[in-house]
Amino acid sequence: MLKAYLLVAAAVFSIGLFGVLTRRNAIGILLGIELMLNAVNINLVAFARYGGSMAGWVLALFTIAITVAEVAVGLAIVIVIFRVRRTVEADHLTLLRG
Amino acid sequence: MTETGLALAILAAPFGAALLLGCCPPIRRAGLPAAVVSLVGSGAALVMAVGLVSWLWRGALYAAEARVGPVYGLITGLIATVPWLPQTGAAPLATFGVFVDPLSAAMATLVALVAFLVQLYSLGYLAGEAPGALGRYYFYQSLFAFSMLGLVFAPDFLQMFIFWELVGLCSYLLIGFYYQRPAAAAAAVKAFWVTKLGDVGFMIGIVLLWGKTGTFEFLPLFRVAGQGALDAGYFALCMGLIYLGAIGKSAQFPLHVWLPDAMEGPTPVSALIHAATMVAAGVYLVARTYPLFLAVPDVLTGIAWIGAFTALLAATLALVQTDIKRVLAYSTVSQLGYMMAALGAGAPLAGFFHLVTHGFFKGLLFLAAGAVIHAVATNDMFQMGRLGGAMPKTATVFVVGALALAGIPPLSGFFSKEAVLAGVWRAGLSVPFLMLALTVLLTAFYMFRAIFLTFYGSRRAAGHPHDPPAVMLGPLWVLAFASVGASVLGTEWPRLTFAQFVARDLGASLPHGPGWLMPLSVGLAVAGILAAWAVYQREALSTAAVIAVLGPLVRAVERGYGFDAAYAAVYRAVLLGGARVVGWIDRYLVDGVVNVASAWTLRAGSGLRAIQTGRAQDYLYGVTAGLLLLLVIWAWA
Amino acid sequence: MTGEAIGLGAIAVVLLCSSLLVVLSKNLFHSVLWLAAALVATAGLFVLLHAEFLAAVQVLLYAGGVVTIVVFAIMLTERLAGQTIQQMNRGIAWGAVLAGAVFLGVGAVVVRAPTAPGRASAAFGNTAALGQALLTDWVLPFEVLGVLFVAALLGALYLARVDE
Numbered sequence: 001m002l003k004a005y006l007l008v009a010a011a012v013f014s015i016g017l018f019g020v021l022t023r024r025n026a027i028g029i030l031l032g033i034e035l036m037l038n039a040v041n042i043n044l045v046a047f048a049r050y051g052g053s054m055a056g057w058v059l060a061l062f063t064i065a066i067t068v069a070e071v072a073v074g075l076a077i078v079i080v081i082f083r084v085r086r087t088v089e090a091d092h093l094t095l096l097r098g
Numbered sequence: 099m100t101e102t103g104l105a106l107a108i109l110a111a112p113f114g115a116a117l118l119l120g121c122c123p124p125i126r127r128a129g130l131p132a133a134v135v136s137l138v139g140s141g142a143a144l145v146m147a148v149g150l151v152s153w154l155w156r157g158a159l160y161a162a163e164a165r166v167g168p169v170y171g172l173i174t175g176l177i178a179t180v181p182w183l184p185q186t187g188a189a190p191l192a193t194f195g196v197f198v199d200p201l202s203a204a205m206a207t208l209v210a211l212v213a214f215l216v217q218l219y220s221l222g223y224l225a226g227e228a229p230g231a232l233g234r235y236y237f238y239q240s241l242f243a244f245s246m247l248g249l250v251f252a253p254d255f256l257q258m259f260i261f262w263e264l265v266g267l268c269s270y271l272l273i274g275f276y277y278q279r280p281a282a283a284a285a286a287v288k289a290f291w292v293t294k295l296g297d298v299g300f301m302i303g304i305v306l307l308w309g310k311t312g313t314f315e316f317l318p319l320f321r322v323a324g325q326g327a328l329d330a331g332y333f334a335l336c337m338g339l340i341y342l343g344a345i346g347k348s349a350q351f352p353l354h355v356w357l358p359d360a361m362e363g364p365t366p367v368s369a370l371i372h373a374a375t376m377v378a379a380g381v382y383l384v385a386r387t388y389p390l391f392l393a394v395p396d397v398l399t400g401i402a403w404i405g406a407f408t409a410l411l412a413a414t415l416a417l418v419q420t421d422i423k424r425v426l427a428y429s430t431v432s433q434l435g436y437m438m439a440a441l442g443a444g445a446p447l448a449g450f451f452h453l454v455t456h457g458f459f460k461g462l463l464f465l466a467a468g469a470v471i472h473a474v475a476t477n478d479m480f481q482m483g484r485l486g487g488a489m490p491k492t493a494t495v496f497v498v499g500a501l502a503l504a505g506i507p508p509l510s511g512f513f514s515k516e517a518v519l520a521g522v523w524r525a526g527l528s529v530p531f532l533m534l535a536l537t538v539l540l541t542a543f544y545m546f547r548a549i550f551l552t553f554y555g556s557r558r559a560a561g562h563p564h565d566p567p568a569v570m571l572g573p574l575w576v577l578a579f580a581s582v583g584a585s586v587l588g589t590e591w592p593r594l595t596f597a598q599f600v601a602r603d604l605g606a607s608l609p610h611g612p613g614w615l616m617p618l619s620v621g622l623a624v625a626g627i628l629a630a631w632a633v634y635q636r637e638a639l640s641t642a643a644v645i646a647v648l649g650p651l652v653r654a655v656e657r658g659y660g661f662d663a664a665y666a667a668v669y670r671a672v673l674l675g676g677a678r679v680v681g682w683i684d685r686y687l688v689d690g691v692v693n694v695a696s697a698w699t700l701r702a703g704s705g706l707r708a709i710q711t712g713r714a715q716d717y718l719y720g721v722t723a724g725l726l727l728l729l730v731i732w733a734w735a
Numbered sequence: 736m737t738g739e740a741i742g743l744g745a746i747a748v749v750l751l752c753s754s755l756l757v758v759l760s761k762n763l764f765h766s767v768l769w770l771a772a773a774l775v776a777t778a779g780l781f782v783l784l785h786a787e788f789l790a791a792v793q794v795l796l797y798a799g800g801v802v803t804i805v806v807f808a809i810m811l812t813e814r815l816a817g818q819t820i821q822q823m824n825r826g827i828a829w830g831a832v833l834a835g836a837v838f839l840g841v842g843a844v845v846v847r848a849p850t851a852p853g854r855a856s857a858a859f860g861n862t863a864a865l866g867q868a869l870l871t872d873w874v875l876p877f878e879v880l881g882v883l884f885v886a887a888l889l890g891a892l893y894l895a896r897v898d899e
Contacts (some may be wrong), residue, residue: 001739001740001743003845003846003850004740004743004747005743005780005784006845007842007845007846008743008747008750008751008780010838010841010842010845011751011754011838012750012751012754012773013837013838013841014834014835014837014838014841015751015754015755015757015758015834016754016758017722017833017834017837018758018830018831018833018834019757019758020715020718021715021718021719021722021826021829021830021833021834022715022758022826022827022830022831023758025763027763027805027808027809027812028758028763028766029714029715030805031757031758031766031767031770031805032757032758034770034774034797034801035754035757035758035770035773038773038774038777038797041777041793042777042780045780045781045784045786045789046784048784048786049784049785049786054864054865054868054872057786057789057865057868058865058868058869058872058873060786060789061789061792061865061869062876062880064789064792064793064796064797065796065880065883065884066880066883067797067801068796068797068800068801069883069884069886069887070887071801071804071805072804072887072888072891073887073890073891073894075804075805075807075808075891076890076891076892076894076895077894078808078812079808079811079812079894079895080894080895082811082812088812090713090714090715091713093712093713093714094711094712094713095712096710096712097710097711097712719829719833722833722834722837723833725837725840726833726836726837726840729837729840729841729843729844730840732844733840733843733844
């Protein structure tokens with residue numbers, strides 16, 4: 001049973017990764033990241049349930065909290081970029097080009 | 099005070115003077131005080147050298163009865179050395195010290211005497227120089243005196259080589275004394291280069307010898323040579339290379355080209371270095387190490403042939419010179435050929451005797467020529483004439499010197515030259531003998547040509563020339579007296595003859611030729627003098643007619659047989675061509691490698707730059723690929 | 736088939752479909768809404784795993800808070816009214832390949848790992864125990880989390896303020 005949960009989590013993780021890799025809009029990328037973190041949570045809780053330790057629960061709680069903070073700050077950054085550059089397309093944000 | 103202590107003191111005197119002048123610029127720049135310091139140094143050396151000779155003479159006098167037989171196996175002398183480069187478990191690699199025996203004492207006396215007289219003479223000759231230049235001159239003179247004496251007293255090859263090079267340096271400095279003149283600077287460099295060629299051979303020779311025997315010192319080497327322990331071919335190679343050094347220093351063919359150019363230096367320098375002492379160093383080297391050369395008779399024969407050929411070659415070249423100093427320079431080369439021929443023919447005592455007498459009369463001739471040049475301000479003989487009346491004393495001493503050079507009895511040159519010819523004849527070297535005999539004729543001819551052009555003849559020199567001041571005349575008289583008085587050394591009547599004194603090292607006695615030798619040599623000399631008188635004084639034979647007959651030969655001689663041109667061409671081809679090749683390699687190969695490396699680096703950088711797109715998603719592709727790689731490795735490892 | 740397995744299968748289907756639609760929707764608003772659905776499905780999974788408190792937190796924070804924020808952000812970054820269409824990035828193929836490879840890799844690891852005794856623990860789903868753990872074993876990270884929130888709050892406020 002544990003393995004089933006883990007496989008589901010792996011699938012969601014991969015889908016989230018695909019979204020991050022291919023989405024053009026910055027917010028779209030953030031949505032993909034959300035999915036990935038979500039999958040991590042499923043993993044943690046599954047291990048907690050089938051491993052018998054509270055750590056998975058606690059870590060899942062922490063992960064949720066941190067994700068929320070990260071989304072807030074990330075979207076603030078996206079808004080600022082939009083104000084400065086008038087675009088949120090990831091392809092146009094190439095200031096770090098070498 | 100031992101003999102070796104005295105010898106060390108002889109070395110210390112000019113060394114002290116040179117040190118003082120070198121390290122104390124105020125004295126040197128003052129001019130005359132520097133001259134005094136230098137004169138004191140060389141004067142002290144002279145007095146002590148005479149003392150040393152008399153000491154050894156008295157010692158030899160009482161031991162004269164206990165003569166040793168065939169002497170070459172065991173030359174003895176007094177040695178005092180200080181180890182310089184120690185070796186563990188063996189004798190020191192190099193030592194510094196003195197080797198006192200009659201040969202070195204006699205040579206030291208000659209060097210000290212001529213050095214002192216020349217320095218005294220220079221007071222008058224260089225009186226018009228700036229004090230700083232004068233001080234510099236005397237510093238070089240003291241340094242030279244020290245170097246030459248160090249060479250003379252050297253107990254081993256290494257020390258001799260070091261002082262050999264030092265003497266070469268002093269020659270360079272003194273030839274280039276008027277360094278603002280391009281000709282003088284070029285002549286100094288040429289002298290240095292050409293003698294350096296010989297010195298390379300010298301160095302290789304002594305190192306090869308050390309490689310087989312393990313020592314540089316003379317006495318152990320003489321012992322080894324006497325026992326015949328060395329392979330003959332190898333030994334001949336070593337001694338041949340060492341002789342190469344003598345070829346360079348003593349201006350033998352083909353390295354004779356530097357000596358005429360060296361006349362750019364002041365005349366006293368020419369007298370000291372390029373007549374009496376430095377160029378004699380090559381002859382002294384062969385004489386000093388004669389037991390080694392005796393073990394390689396082929397090399398000795400080569401020395402004799404080269405010497406005789408040089409004598410003839412230089413005599414022909416002297417015939418066409420217009421510069422009076424150049425006549426004397428070629429004459430020096432010719433007489434050095436005589437000395438070498440004697441050494442090569444197995445008569446080292448004759449060669450050394452000729453070295454001593456030559457030192458006296460050639461030094462005299464140069465200094466007298468210097469007086470003439472000082473008076474008329476030109477070297478060109480064709481602008482002189484009838485100076486015999488204006489400068490009688492100078493003319494007298496010059497004629498004395500010329501007669502000695504030509505070999506007219508009872509002057510010393512006659513005895514020494516006859517000994518040389520006798521030695522060569524006795525050794526059975528007939529072609530060298532003929533060359534030397536012909537040279538006698540030519541020598542007399544060109545010397546008296548110079549005399550008639552300068553002091554007599556029909557032309558008249560410009561200006562009001564007069565005899566030089568006493569400070570210059572004094573040395574002239576001393577040398578003239580020596581040129582006459584040295585004949586005593588060649589005769590048999592002192593209780594201990596010169597031959598016996600030196601000969602404990604070098605040979606039984608001066609060789610005597612067959613009965614017809616003396617009339618032949620004197621006759622040739624007189625014939626030469628008469629011919630010169632006929633051509634240049636009486637003008638019975640016009641030189642133009644002679645030139646018309648011998649045209650091409652004369653032109654070749656005037657060009658110096660093309661030696662200088664040949665050397666320059668070889669230099670240009672080899673050195674400059676080699677430099678061009680090396681330059682090409684440096685620019686295209688060495689720099690090319692560096693440039694290619696940098697170009698590739700830049701290209702690689704540009705290529706790798708494409709990875710940095712600035713898009714975060716592209717970087718994430720990379721991260722994911724890395725993650726997959728890790729998974730794969732984890733799975734299979 | 737146990738009830739848990741059936742429940743897992745159903746919720747997994749919902750979760751996966753809505754996840755796919757999150758990343759494949761052309762309209763960003765639609766993506767956000769599908770994300771909400773996926774998060775709720777996850778909450779369902781948590782319930783199945785006897786983590787009811789976590790399910791509640793998930794729904795509240797994630798589905799409620801995060802989705803709201805994202806909607807606001809989308810509103811603020813729209814360039815033209817009505818222009819909500821965006822195409823996918825170039826390289827869908829590569830993305831799919833890579834994501835699929837990652838799935839296969841992780842899946843292989845999961846499948847091949849030795850089976851641990853998959854027994855469920857008894858005293859689970861105890862919120863009081865969670866609270867206890869937070870304030871005893873995990874108190875330090877808990878406090879740091881507080882600091883993190885303050886930092887995030889300040890950061891978001893500062894970044895998103897209107898420049899005078």
